[in-house]
Amino acid sequence: MKKIIKIFFAGCFSFLCLNVYGWNTIPPGGFKISGIPVTCGPAPTYLYDQTLGDPPLGDIAITNTNGIAINWPLFQQLPPVAQFFTYAHECGHIIQILSGSPINEDQADFYALKIGKAQGFLNLNGIQVVCSYLWSSLGDWTHKPGPVRCNNMLSAFPYI
Ligand SMILES: [Zn+2]
Numbered sequence: 001m002k003k004i005i006k007i008f009f010a011g012c013f014s015f016l017c018l019n020v021y022g023w024n025t026i027p028p029g030g031f032k033i034s035g036i037p038v039t040c041g042p043a044p045t046y047l048y049d050q051t052l053g054d055p056p057l058g059d060i061a062i063t064n065t066n067g068i069a070i071n072w073p074l075f076q077q078l079p080p081v082a083q084f085f086t087y088a089h090e091c092g093h094i095i096q097i098l099s100g101s102p103i104n105e106d107q108a109d110f111y112a113l114k115i116g117k118a119q120g121f122l123n124l125n126g127i128q129v130v131c132s133y134l135w136s137s138l139g140d141w142t143h144k145p146g147p148v149r150c151n152n153m154l155s156a157f158p159y160i
Contacts, residue, residue: 024049024072033087034080040068040091041098047072061086063093081126082133088112105143109153114160127153 024047031038031045044067048054057071060078068090075083092111096103116122122130127150137146144152 031087033083038084038087040087040094043067043091043094045070049073061090063090063097065097068094078133079129081121082130084121085112085116085126085130088115091115103142105149106152109149110156110160113153113157117157117160122157124154124157127157 026045026047028042028044029037029039043063046067046069048057048069049072050056051073057069059071060074061068061070063069068087070087075086078086089108089112092108093103095101095111096107101107113122113127116126131146131150131153134146134150137143137149139145139148143149
């Protein structure tokens with residue numbers, strides 16, 4: 001039996017699923033990580049590949065009211081646990097958008113930890129793997145530097 005990771009949230013909304021750039025649009029429930037379907041409610045997933053002419057994303061993944069956009073060439077280079085974490089983090093942003101909350105990177109990280117722990121794809125070793133990619137991040141106007149995010153996550157994980 002296939003393991004299915006479902007990331008639910010309350011409420012509903014309609015998407016304007018634009019496909020004007022020829023993005024590879026995957027309907028809700030259709031995106032898979034390591035062969036395991038992942039779902040973020042009704043949010044579709046868009047796979048961007050700049051080498052195929054898609055516009056640059058500027059990050060490994062971004063989220064807006066249209067769904068979750070993934071920088072596919074970069075995303076594929078991550079180990080599965082970091083892929084799950086990234087998708088769950090973006091799903092945390094979908095929840096923020098739907099609830100009218102401001103975008104908050106710390107809350108999105110903690111949402112990913114909570115879902116990862118509950119679904120069994122994240123443990124302390126997995127956070128270390130995720131942090132091996134985050135650590136060198138200097139941060140920006142919304143993201144704290146990688147070491148700060150990692151220390152916060154490692155400290156919080158046992159209590160989530
Ligand atoms: Zn984020």
